[in-house]
Every structure is written in C-alpha cells, then in structure tokens.
Amino acid sequence: MACVIQMTARRSPLSLLLSRMRDRSPGLAASLLGGAVAAGLGLGSFAVLVMVLWVSSPYPDSGPGGALHIAAALWLLAHGVELVRTDTLSGTPMPVGLTPLLLLALPLWLVHRAARDATDASAEPDGPPPVGARTAWTGVVLGYLGVGAAATLYCSSSELRPQWVWVTVCLPLVAASAAGTGVWSAYGRPPEPVLSVLVVVPGPVRRLVFGTDARARLGAAVRAAGAATAVLFGGGALLVGVSLVWHGEPARASFLQLTEGWTGRFAVLLLGIALVPNAAVWAASYALGPGFLLGTGHLVHPLASHPAPLLPPFPLLAAVPGPGAGTPQNWAAGVVPAVAGMTAGWFVARAAVRRPASGAPARARWSAGRTAGVVLLTALVCAAALALLAELAGGPMGVAALARLGPLWWQTGGAAGAWTLVFALPVALTARAWRLRRRRRHRGGIPAQATETGAVTGAKSGAVQSTAAATAATATGETAEAGETEDAGPVAATAPDTVRADEAPADEAPVVAAGGDSPDGPADAADGGGEADGAAGRLRLRGRGKGTATGGTPAQAADTSGADEEPYGVLPAADPFPTSYPSPFPTSFTEPFPAGWHDDVARASRWAALKEAAGTPEDGAGTAPSPDPAPEPEPDAGPRPDAAQ
Template sequence: MNARIVSFATVLDIVVLVGLGLGLIFAPLTLIWAFDDGFSTDLLMSWAAAVDIWFLGHGVPLSFTVPPDLADALSLGALSRDFTVDVALLGIGLLTLLWGFRMGRRESTAVYPLLVWTLAVGTLVLLSLALVVFMPQQVVSMPVIDALVRPALFLASGLAVAAWVGPHSSGKSLLQSALPGSLADILRAGFTAGSAAVAGVVSFAALSVAVLLIVSFATVITIFESLQPGVMGSIALAVAQLAILPTLIVWAATWIVGPGFTLGTGALVSPLGTNLQIVPALPVLGIVPTDPPTFAFAVVALPVLAAFILGVAVGPRVVDRGGLAGNRADIGFLSQPLVKLAATAGVAGAVSAGFGGLLASLTSGSLGPGRFQLVGPDPAAVMLWWGLEVALGVLMGSIAAVQNRSRQRAGR
C-alpha cells in the first residue's frame, strides 16, 4: 500500500468530513436566506452562523456581544448583552467522532498508523484555523485555542476507540506487552466493564428519549406550532433539534444515574425531584416531564444492575481459577482473588466516572443570557454517582460469579 495514496486519501477524508458537517448546517440556513429573506440579507452571515454552530457542536464556547441598539430592540437588559453559549450540540461532534472511528478501522491505518493520525488531526486543525481566520466579523467570538483543539479531540477520540476495539487491536496488544499479566487483565477487564456500563446507560437513555418523543408528541407539536417557523424555518428547526438530540440523551443518562440536570437556575430535573420553571422554547424539550412519578427514584438501580451483569461477565476472567480463597501458591498482592476483583471494580468505577464526567462537561454550561447561564448536569456529581454505582455493581457481580463457579466445581 503506497504511503502517498494513503496520505492523499486521509487529507481528502478530513476535507469531506468538514464539508459534510458544515453543509448539513449551511444548507437549511441558505434555504432560509433564499426563501424567507428573499435574498435581501448577506449570505456571509449565514455562513458565519454555520461555522459558529459547527464549532459549538464540538464544545467550543461562543461569546455573544449584542450591540446596544439590537439589545434594546430585543428587550435585553444591560446584563444580558454579553453572554456565552457553551453547551455542545453533540450531534455534530458525534459525526466527527464516528468519522474518526471509521478511519481508524481501515487497513491503511493499521499499516501507517502514525501517518494517518498525524495527517488526519493536523489537517483538521488547519481547516479549523482557516475557518476562524476567514470568518466574517460578527457579534460572536470564540477562543482560538479551543477552536483548533476541540474538533481535533473528537476526531482523535474516534481514532483511539478504533485502536482499542476488536480482538487484535493495537491498543490491547501494547497494554498486554507493557504490563504484567495480572495487572493487564485487571485494567482490561475494568476498562471493558466501565465503558460498557456507560454505553448501556446511554443506550437505555436513548431508548427512553425515543419513547418520550412518542408519548409527548402532542406537547412537542404544540410548542412547534407556537413558534410559527414557516417551511424553511421548520427545516432549520428540525436540523437544530437533530443536532441537540444526543445532548438530550446525555441529560437523560444523568437523570437515570441520579443527579439529573438543570434547565436554568433553580430548575432541577432528577428522579429525586423536579422543579421546572421557564423552559427554552425548543419543541423537543417538551418531552421533559414536569411531574415524574413518585417511584422514579428506583431508576437509579438500573446503572447498578447493568454494572452487576458486567461484573458477572468479567469476574471469572480476572480470577481464572479457584474461588475467593485463591491458590496458596500465589503469594503476590495482585494475585489474591478479592484484591483482583476489588481492583477491577475500582478501575471500572474510575472509567465510568471519567466518561460520565466528560459527557456531563460537554453538555453543561450556558445556553443563553439570564437564568439560562446554568444548564445541564453537574460534572462532579455525575462522576461521583456514576463511579460509585458502577464500582459497587461490578464488585458484587464479579464476587457472585466467582462464588457461583466455585460452588459448581465443588458439586461435581
């Protein structure tokens, strides 16, 4: 396989990725410019808005400075003229991450890993720099370093996940060769259980959001009709809601875990209690329950149950022979079964806490002026809840699995 061809294909891949991401945003804005505005406004402003939204989708904070005359026309107070929006529209970032995963699974990446990684990340950084430098002057600004680094981190995360997925992945092989066997087994089992626990809760959250969209369809339509967006506005609104849908799924996951999320200062949504106030006028937010059932707190058991099942799966892999008493010939600290299982549970809890905190950080922050400067989950609370739930579940499940295997062998 020719390195030049791989280099060209990698650069072209990133150009297509950026073009696709921007095109999905710019297309509906162009339709609004053509049909609703009648070509009367500057198309460059629509392009600048598309670039801003693309960066926001990767977690880049946007700072708005509204001119005084426009602020007065919109009835914004003096304190609301300067505000920040930094809640990521994860639908856009997810596209970049999945694109990186797709690139990482290619045969060319396995042959030239350093070349593909360097060119892919470097090309995305250069394209991000070009977007920032050539962006028209407007009321929105962003930190240049964040604009260069954060989209590249999404792409690199996809490449990294691809390096760890599969039985013959390079990441697992490197870990196995660099660490002692027992420690590598603990880390691998803990990482698998922790990441799978997060994936399981997020998957259940996605299913819950889908069910709520069906159940609350009438409320969503009522909010949509109250906005009177028009045909082109409806298209733009649909694209915006698709972009924010993964963010809502993360919020639902934090609700399942326990700490929940806020929809503005003083508006908490959690299974332990809900206090909703004014909700942003986005139709999809009509699915947020205003009065959850009294038994909603029981949903917190789901992450523990998922972790318990994963503990049952990984426990026998860590303790490959004997029971909890272990083997007298094994005198090393990490050779003791209970130590292995506890360490595995600790790694699983740390991994789930890390992933949970990362997701919460990306989907929390400011969504506008006033009381909407505090929106989303609390990353510290999410890390604490998710880490403890997964560690406890994995520990109980792995101990139960090892004990059950010992009883089965003793009964033969």
C-alpha cells in the same frame, strides 16, 4: 553549471527542511492530505445541510455568505468550541456552548478513518510496510488543524463567531484523540500504548489494583464499564422517550409554536434529533441521582424538581418533569443504574471464571479479592466515562440564568462510580461462586457423556477381549509397541489398558482399550496377565482396520478373518453401503449398536468393509500378505509365531 549551483544555493531553508522530512518520513504528504480531506468532508457536510435549509427557507435573513459562515461555525461547535452571538436584542454578546453530541460523531469518525487509512497497511504478507505511527498521526492532525484554522478565520467576523481560546483547546484535542485511535486500530490495537499510561499511577497502588496481569484486568474492567455505560445511555434514552410520550401534548404544542413553515419545522426536527444523545445523558444523570441544571440554581433530580426559569419552547424541554417533590414514578428511574451495575458485575464474573473449552469445567482466573479489585477498577472507569459524557452534553446558552444547562460532570461521574460499585460487587462475587460451583459438581462424578462416548459397553467388551487375545498370539512385541494407524491416533504401548475416569482429563471422556471393566473399575496393569491382555487388546483395537497384525502368517490371518464378525464390534458407517472404512474404531459414538445392526444388509456391508480394509479378495481366496516386510524380532521378544508352528 554555475547557474545550477547558484539556483541550488538560493533554495530557502524551508524547502530544504520539507524535502528532508519527505525523504526521511515517507507517507507524511499523504497523511497531511488525508487530514485535510477529512476536515473538508466535515465542512462540506455542514455546508450542504445549511445551504439546503437556506435555499428552501421562504424568509432568508442573509445571503449565501451568511449561510456558509453559519456552516463553518456549526462545524466548530461540533468540536466543542464555544461560540458567541453578537446579534442579540439587548446588544450583549451571548455564549453558545451546548454541543449536540450527534454532530460530534461525524468529525470523530472522519478523523479516525483518515488516520487509519494514512498508515497504508497492506493486507498482503509481502506488501510494503505500513507508514510509521508517529508520521501518520502527525500528518493527519496537522492537515486537519490547518483546515480548522482556515475555517476559524473565515467565520471570525460573522455574527456567530468562535472564541479563539476554545479553538486552541478543543480542536487539537478532538483531532489528536480521534487520530490516535485510528492509528492504534490500524496497528492491531496493541496493549502497550494503553498500559504505558499506568506509569503515572504510584507503584503500590498499581501492584494492588492491577497485579501482574495488568492487561487482563484492565481489559475486563474496560469491557464491563463499557457495558454499564451503554446500559446507562440506553436507559436514559428510554426515559426520554417515555417522558415525551407522557408529556405528548406540551411537546407537540412547543414544536408547532416555534415555526409555521415546513422548512423551519424540518430544521427544528433535525436539531431535536441531534440533541437526543444529550438528552439521554441528562436522563442518565437524573436516574443516577444528581440530576441536571436548567439554569443556575434550578436543579432537577428524582427527589425534587425546582421551578425552571422562562425557557424557550422546545420539544425536548417539554419532557422535563414538573416542579415539586418527587413521586414513586420519578424514583423508578433508579432501576436504570441498578441494572447497569449488575451488568458490569456479570461481565467481571465472566472474566474471572473462564471455560477453557465447550463442556469443560470452569477454572478460576482470579481470586475473590482480585475480582473485587477488578470491580473497583470498573467503577473508576465507568465514573470517568460518565463524567466525560456529562461535560460534553452540557454547556451555556446565554448569561445569568442560562449560564449552565445540563448535568455537573463531577457529580454525575461520582454517582455512576458509586452505583456501579454497590451493585456490581455482589453480583460479580455471586456469579463467580456459582460458576465455580458448577465446576465442582462437574468434577464430583463421571460426566454423563463419558459412558456414551468414551467407553465400550460391557455387552461387547468380552467379545472384543477374546478376539484381541487371539490376535495378540500372532503379533510381535515390536508391533505392540509401535502403535499408530492411519485413522486412529497414537496410543502408548506402556499405558495401562484401562483409563480411570477420575484420572482422565476433565475435558476428555475416559476410554477403555479392552476388557469388560467399567470406567470406574480397577486397572489391570499391575499383574502380568492383565498386562498381556491389555497389550493384546490395544493391538487388536489398533489393527482392526487391517486383517492381520504385523508379523502374522497368512494362515493365521485367514483364521482370524474367518471368525464371526460379531467380536469385531465395528460401528456401522453413515452410508448403509460403504465403499471404504476410514476409521475402524472411532474415538466416540453415541449408540454402539443401534437398531439394524444385526440385519443381513448391515452385516454384509460391514463384512465387505472389513475385507476391503484387510486387503482380502472378494472371492475369499485368502488374505493378501502385508506389503511391508515383517520386522526382525528383538533379542528378548521370544520365538516367532511361525517358528513355533
């Protein structure tokens, strides 16, 4: 017992701290492991690629250790870490900071997946609760940074070594941002973390730009800016492809000049593919106007192109326009940002005017002033996105003239925001007015669908009205107030018998319960006769699926069932020989009396359906009484119909 006490007392404070963190934060160990695995998968992918190229190379410069050092350095370069080459001809270290954006996509995706899986959110309703967001995020980031620190130490003594300043900035930033998006998506993308960033915005500016519906406006601005950024990126890639085709011979010569073996050419091809997103951003900045730098003081933009310094032969560099003043062919690149701005304006207009349902009139969500505010917010978001892409797509490739390659982030971002604001604002306001004009036109008259789906035609309305009056004589007041059948929806007994088209909701067609008036005709609820006829019509329409009304006598039911089937106006079933008639009076139909309505087969099937719904035997012996007993009449309901007889 004393030995156990002594061993417990000798436990280090670090082990006690780890045990307490494990007990208080379940899932931390799994998160740490997930982050480490994500970093290991990224390193392994780069190592496999570099080792394959090293093995297949006919003239390897170093052994397997050198290849693994290059793989670790490339993995750090993919995170934006600037490297330093020490094996130069002049002996002066040369910086390498141009990050291929396609290589950056792999670490971002791996960390995002690791953080999303670290929450361990179960799809089952009764499953265990997910791991806390802070726990999952902390574990993934710490596990990833642990492997990153080991990789930095491993390649710090090689010929291509990372700079520790960039390691301490870029590696945690990439891991933290990607893990944050992963945890956020695992929790269903709640808006609260995004809206909490708006606290740094001053109160008057926040109320002016965002208003009370900050979530809706910010979401619309982000979607519109994302669409504009996608158009700019895709347009830039299209410009690169067109320029490569235009300068096809110089590009082919530079590709063959770099190396002779198929292994080297394959490596150049992979490098060119990894740099295609960078070239697309460069071309987008060229179309926006600021252009890009091919070395210090050598600017390339649509109006003019300065002579570039002596650059190494590379296929993507062969697509750069030649030196000299710009031509109309160069100016045509301005179509790309114009289309991007119009796309953003269209997205804002769609968010400003909503359509509640299919076929329903549109409604204005924001006023014209607020729509302009959302366009301004869209321009700001688009400017921030292009500035970030421009900063990531450029970097140094040496000293002196090669100290900077690529677009300047502040110029590219400002130009993107200006183009978006100029072209998105008129498009958004015009599209908003056009969508609202369609709404006013829809409200100005009766929809064409209403005369087809919402009302009974005048040819049959008289017959329905006469049959409804006959049925109302055999019904009690309680039945007229009750109101529901198994198939038809509830109908208010106190509502007027005719619903006017201008009083009906915009997304519902007007329904005429009884009577021959058109949807534009006056309602007859004011006088007593119209009220009685309306009540009788409503009773008849609701009870059409049954042979008798509640409270009627069998004799009267037989008289009603013995009448001609024409006054019923029942729609034919989809099956020419129906066995059941579930909906005696559908709420909408296209043609009330199509062809074949009066032939013998249709009349026989229709009559059989009516008899079956009313419970009438096939031999015509009479109508079976209703299984429900007749309710007691109200004191003011008047004499019962059977007593009157």
